[in-house]
Amino acid sequence: MAHKLCMIPGPVEFDSEVLQAMATPATSHVDPAFIEKFGSAIELTRKVFFAPTGQPFIIAGSGTLTWDATAANLVEPGDHVLVIVTGVFGDWFAECISVYGGKVDLLRAPFGDRPSLDQIEAALKQKPYKLVTVTHVDTSSGVLNNIEEICAIVKKVSPATLIALDGVCSVGAEAIRQDEWGIDVVMTGSQKALGVPPGLAVMVVSKRALEVALNRKSAPTTYFASFKKWLPIMQKYEARQASYFATPAVQLVLALQVSLSQLVAAQGSLDQRFAQHRAASAKVKDTLESWGLKIVPVARDRAANTLTAVYYPSGVTPAEFLGKVSGKGVLLAGGLHPEHAAKYFRVGHMNVSVVNDSMLGHLDVTLGAIKSALQECGFKL
Numbered sequence: 001m002a003h004k005l006c007m008i009p010g011p012v013e014f015d016s017e018v019l020q021a022m023a024t025p026a027t028s029h030v031d032p033a034f035i036e037k038f039g040s041a042i043e044l045t046r047k048v049f050f051a052p053t054g055q056p057f058i059i060a061g062s063g064t065l066t067w068d069a070t071a072a073n074l075v076e077p078g079d080h081v082l083v084i085v086t087g088v089f090g091d092w093f094a095e096c097i098s099v100y101g102g103k104v105d106l107l108r109a110p111f112g113d114r115p116s117l118d119q120i121e122a123a124l125k126q127k128p129y130k131l132v133t134v135t136h137v138d139t140s141s142g143v144l145n146n147i148e149e150i151c152a153i154v155k156k157v158s159p160a161t162l163i164a165l166d167g168v169c170s171v172g173a174e175a176i177r178q179d180e181w182g183i184d185v186v187m188t189g190s191q192k193a194l195g196v197p198p199g200l201a202v203m204v205v206s207k208r209a210l211e212v213a214l215n216r217k218s219a220p221t222t223y224f225a226s227f228k229k230w231l232p233i234m235q236k237y238e239a240r241q242a243s244y245f246a247t248p249a250v251q252l253v254l255a256l257q258v259s260l261s262q263l264v265a266a267q268g269s270l271d272q273r274f275a276q277h278r279a280a281s282a283k284v285k286d287t288l289e290s291w292g293l294k295i296v297p298v299a300r301d302r303a304a305n306t307l308t309a310v311y312y313p314s315g316v317t318p319a320e321f322l323g324k325v326s327g328k329g330v331l332l333a334g335g336l337h338p339e340h341a342a343k344y345f346r347v348g349h350m351n352v353s354v355v356n357d358s359m360l361g362h363l364d365v366t367l368g369a370i371k372s373a374l375q376e377c378g379f380k381l
């Protein structure tokens, strides 16, 4: 298949070793060689999430399944949930929680911004929330939330409230220390900073949240995503024993195991990897701003390091610009937020496009394509 450089905010470009791990002959999900790799992937997930005491769940599905799993296992009908909204993924997570009977309050900021810590503190004082959810990086706005500070406020104001972090566009690239910061659920999908093809829902659940899920009054409102069903399966695979509840995505798990090994081992440490994403993000944003473009987040300290959301200059239209960039062999994403979609575009910078940039040159190729396309659209840099 003809390939254009995929610089959207997920799926991202894949490392060849990760892809090769999937090219296996038919493999049983209880083959000892697979059990070893699945067990290893579960252990590595704990490391990547900085969650030595957490329980990983790796289930066939996409990032959205981790929302369903969180809501269906932790929220009982009538429970109050506070959703901190910094883009449309917050709104959609809220919608998901409502489906399971949660009574949702939204705390939102204007597009491009995030609620202040004072606003979050005030909201938490309104009622006893069972759960607070926050999107680390909202992929629709490119806004980054300050998770460590938010967690500290929740612990101070409402220590019984569970904290769920949508890390779909951050895990593996933005700093997260799940245990240290006291996050109860951290969620992601395989196709973003983990650099694995789409198809795996990956999440780590704290002991405290697991107890809540296992001791809830009403039955979990999900069959496939039930923690009760998956917990023994995860435990067995980790103990290198065969197990079955629903067939795992064998080849994707093999790819995940390779990708997580790279994350943990390559270039020294995960902190170095986070620093590489900050540097790549600064390079993209500095370059675009030096041409006179304006990024969507209202300040750099609120801007994600995994993608850049940037406004079109006046006179440049999405169809013409994105078509021209694509013609130069680079795929970018248009705007996603329903109210603002036509005003901005998004550039993803995660995983190999960042950590192997000096070898692959993805960022320079992408910036070069953006520059030429803007000029062809009549914009004077």
Ligand SMILES: Cc1ncc(COP(=O)(O)O)c(C=O)c1O
Pocket (backbone or CB within 6 Å): 010, 062, 063, 064, 065, 089, 135, 137, 138, 139, 140, 166, 167, 168, 169, 189
């Ligand atoms: C922040 C965020 N949350 C959740 C999702 C949903 O993930 P998926 O598309 O893998 O279901 C996405 C997808 O882009 C996302 O960016």
